[in-house]
Amino acid sequence: MTSNGNSPESVDARAVSFSVEAKTLLDAVDMRAQRGQFVGLIGPNGAGKSTLLRTLSGVLRHQEGAVWLEGADLSSMAARDVAAMLALVPQIAPYTQGFTAFELVLMGRYPHLGRFEVEGQADDRIAEKAMRLTETEEFATRTLETLSGGERQRVFLARALAQQPRILLLDEPTSNLDILHQLTILGLVRQLVDDGLTAIAAIHDLNLAARYCDRLVLISNGAVVTEGPPEDVLTPETIESAFGVRSAVYRDPATDALAISLISPAQVNGVSFGSNGSAAAGSNGVPSASRS
Ligand SMILES: Nc1ncnc2c1ncn2[C@@H]1O[C@H](COP(=O)(O)OP(=O)(O)OP(=O)(O)O)[C@@H](O)[C@H]1O
Ligand SMILES: [Mg+2]
The missing domain is CATH 3.40.50.300 (P-loop containing nucleotide triphosphate hydrolases)
Structure with a gap:
């Protein structure tokens, strides 16, 4: 061997x-x-x-x-x-x-x-x-x-x-x-x-x-x-670039572990999302993701 x-x-x-x-x-x-x-x-x-x-x-x-x-x-x-x-x-x-x-x-x-x-x-x-x-x-x-x-x-x-x-x-x-x-x-x-x-x-x-x-x-x-x-890998920047998801990373006071809140997809069908999860203006300037 x-x-x-x-x-x-x-x-x-x-x-x-x-x-x-x-x-x-x-x-x-x-x-x-x-x-x-x-x-x-x-x-x-x-x-x-x-x-x-x-x-x-x-x-x-x-x-x-x-x-x-x-x-x-x-x-x-x-x-x-x-x-x-x-x-x-x-x-x-x-x-x-x-x-x-x-x-x-x-x-x-x-x-x-x-x-x-x-x-x-x-x-x-x-x-x-x-x-x-x-x-x-x-x-x-x-x-x-x-x-x-x-x-x-x-x-x-x-x-x-x-x-x-x-x-x-x-x-x-x-x-x-x-x-x-x-x-x-x-x-x-x-x-x-x-x-x-x-x-x-x-x-x-x-x-x-x-x-x-x-x-x-x-x-x-x-x-x-x-x-x-985990502290080095799980940053909001890395998470967004790898998964296309906006997130917040913090220390969970209850467990003392690193915690990640998933906020919203960064983009859906080319439409950008704001930090509150709602659609921002699309490329044509029309806020467009609130379709149901
Ligand atoms: N025999 C195959 N022929 C063609 N593509 C393949 C074959 N086996 C795997 N793939 C492709 O290789 C890629 C990696 O697959 P893999 O199963 O390793 O992904 P993964 O990271 O485990 O994903 P998941 O989170 O969905 O489990 C996928 O795009 C899959 O479709
Ligand atoms: Mg797999």
């Missing part, structure tokens, strides 16, 4: 590019995550966040650049060795009809089993613990298709935890969750990170990203626009 030396990075992507049919989905992306760090990927729909997570997990093979996982070159690692180190919770749960939640979570154990070994009691205990942490024990004997979107999303996280990864990649982990579970699940990831896990998550909710992540990487059009601590 090739090594990139004594890099402290747990995930180290250098100049990673990925294209399909002449379309560049990732363009020389550099991103790093250290052990015990929670890195958030933010950026508009279609920016390349899922593509980057799939590339870091080896599901997609990048065509240029290099990905190092704990100093090892991903492209020279066997899939099973990657799975013993890293788990990916995909944005869209794969087709898994017919399995119970417990069976799915137990599948997380496969990279740790010998070639002809079946799961034993120790694996059952690990799967049960993963379900306890994600509050999914009550669904253990239910088949996946009977679960709600948020319940299923938590079961897929439980499977990833049962894998006992040192690197956890999460693609929109809170997209289907109610507000209580948004906080408990990200709080759980934060706790695991504080215990030494490396986590990288694509997160649309900027308030949650700011509150739970150590660093944010803003991606747009397949390239990294800026990265750093």
Whole structure:
């Protein structure tokens, strides 16, 4: 296995590019995550966040650049060795009809089993613990298709935890969750990170990203626009240029976290919006967005 030396990075992507049919989905992306760090990927729909997570997990093979996982070159690692180190919770749960939640979570154990070994009691205990942490024990004997979107999303996280990864990649982990579970699940990831896990998550909710992540990487059009601590990345200027949304950024007195108020789209159909969210004069001088 090739090594990139004594890099402290747990995930180290250098100049990673990925294209399909002449379309560049990732363009020389550099991103790093250290052990015990929670890195958030933010950026508009279609920016390349899922593509980057799939590339870091080896599901997609990048065509240029290099990905190092704990100093090892991903492209020279066997899939099973990657799975013993890293788990990916995909944005869209794969087709898994017919399995119970417990069976799915137990599948997380496969990279740790010998070639002809079946799961034993120790694996059952690990799967049960993963379900306890994600509050999914009550669904253990239910088949996946009977679960709600948020319940299923938590079961897929439980499977990833049962894998006992040192690197956890999460693609929109809170997209289907109610507000209580948004906080408990990200709080759980934060706790695991504080215990030494490396986590990288694509997160649309900027308030949650700011509150739970150590660093944010803003991606747009397949390239990294800026990265750093939430305070540096989440400025009204950056948010407007990346998302086209006017915002206010402040310190929330209740949580002491950085908070973002989304004020209005900067423009809709070419019409500029004022800071109170109402339409300003369009290019023809006519205030035009108050149509209903
Ligand atoms: N096989 C493919 N062929 C063509 N385009 C693709 C292919 N796969 C992905 N794309 C495009 O690549 C871009 C990046 O997709 P990706 O799923 O990484 O975006 P994302 O940042 O995760 O967006 P979202 O916030 O909507 O989840 C999108 O424009 C998508 O349509
Ligand atoms: Mg995505």
